[in-house]
Amino acid sequence: xxxxxESGGGVVQPGGSLRLSCAASGFTFSHFAMHWVRQAPxxxxxxxxxxxxxxxxxxxxxxxxxxxxxxxxNSKNTVSLQLNSLRVDDTAMYFCARVQGKAVGGSDxxxxxxxxxxxx
Amino acid sequence: xxxxxxxxxxLSLSPGEKATLSCRASQSLNSxxxxxxxxxxxxAPRLLIFAASSRATGIxxxxxxSGSGTDFTLTINRLDPEDFAFYYCQQYGNSPWTxxxxxxxxx
Numbered sequence: 001x002x003x004x005x006e007s008g009g010g011v012v013q014p015g016g017s018l019r020l021s022c023a024a025s026g027f028t029f030s031h032f033a034m035h036w037v038r039q040a041p042x043x044x045x046x047x048x049x050x051x052x053x054x055x056x057x058x059x060x061x062x063x064x065x066x067x068x069x070x071x072x073x074n075s076k077n078t079v080s081l082q083l084n085s086l087r088v089d090d091t092a093m094y095f096c097a098r099v100q101g102k103a104v105g106g107s108d109x110x111x112x113x114x115x116x117x118x119x120x
Numbered sequence: 121x122x123x124x125x126x127x128x129x130x131l132s133l134s135p136g137e138k139a140t141l142s143c144r145a146s147q148s149l150n151s152x153x154x155x156x157x158x159x160x161x162x163x164a165p166r167l168l169i170f171a172a173s174s175r176a177t178g179i180x181x182x183x184x185x186s187g188s189g190t191d192f193t194l195t196i197n198r199l200d201p202e203d204f205a206f207y208y209c210q211q212y213g214n215s216p217w218t219x220x221x222x223x224x225x226x227x
Contacts, residue, residue: 035217037165045157045165045208047217059215062121095164104212106155106170108177113164 002026002109004096009114012086020081020114022096030054030074033099035107036081038092038116048094049081053102064090086118122146122211126220133225139196141223143209148189150213156185156194160205168207169194199225 008020022034036048049070050059058070069082079096093115097107123146131139143154152172157165167176169185172192182197196203204227209220 044206044222045159045210045219047210047219050215050217059217061216097165099212100170104153106167106176106210106212107157107165108167108170110164110166 002098004098004109004111006094006096006111006114009094009116011117011119013120014086014088014118016086016118018083018086018116020083020094020096020116022079022081022111024077024079024098027098029077031102033101033103033105034070034072034079035097035099036070036079037095037097037107037110038090039095039113040089040092043092046092050099051079057103083116086116088118090116091118092116121216122149122214122218124209124211124218124220126207126209126223128223129221130224130226132227133199134227135199135201137199139194139199139203139225141194141196141207141225143187143192143194143220145190145192145211149211152188153211153213154185154187154192155210155212156183157208157210158203158205159208160202165208196225201227 051070067085072079093113095113098109099105127142154172156169159165173185
């Protein structure tokens with residue numbers, strides 16, 4: 001069965017960095033684009049970043065552009081999100097999600113999330 | 121950026137009733153690339169509908185999506201107790217992909 005398991009969250013000071021990882025299993029990882037989506041406490045969903053199936057295209061929300069970097073390793077079935085210059089308003093649960101296609105589609109499988117808390 | 125506006129913010133209904141949720145886009149969506157998700161407290165979102173009207177795998181047929189262009193609707197017939205949750209629409213035709221602010225369906 002399809003599984004996505006995020007890791008790497010934690011507490012970090014403003015200006016700090018974290019690297020989130022998402023381990024995928026149960027499907028041919030290299031055939032699907034992947035998203036990161038976040039949800040601040042008590043708030044709605046916010047799309048963060050997308051990477052195509054082969055890593056050739058990456059897209060970011062304006063709120064994270066130039067601070068966050070999405071990447072993938074198809075040999076290890078993992079997608080990662082490097083978070084730099086973290087701000088208090090980056091505090092959120094971060095979910096990785098599989099896109100239905102190689103580049104575009106709804107997100108049909110989600111991990112359970114990893115919590116990032118930015119606080120001094 | 122395409123802004124999605126969901127209404128109402130909260131829908132108060134009883135089990136067995138019908139729910140009608142709206143999602144309006146600030147501009148016409150490419151190929152009706154709109155999805156609906158359900159999120160229960162403490163859980164990850166679950167895909168219900170993609171391409172505006174196609175049900176995702178395993179989703180009961182009491183869930184249906186309709187609409188095109190800028191106006192989209194999620195209908196839940198015969199509400200089940202497990203359907204009381206938050207619902208989000210998302211457009212995935214243009215970067216940045218965006219979500220609506222959500223509708224809470226409560227008892």
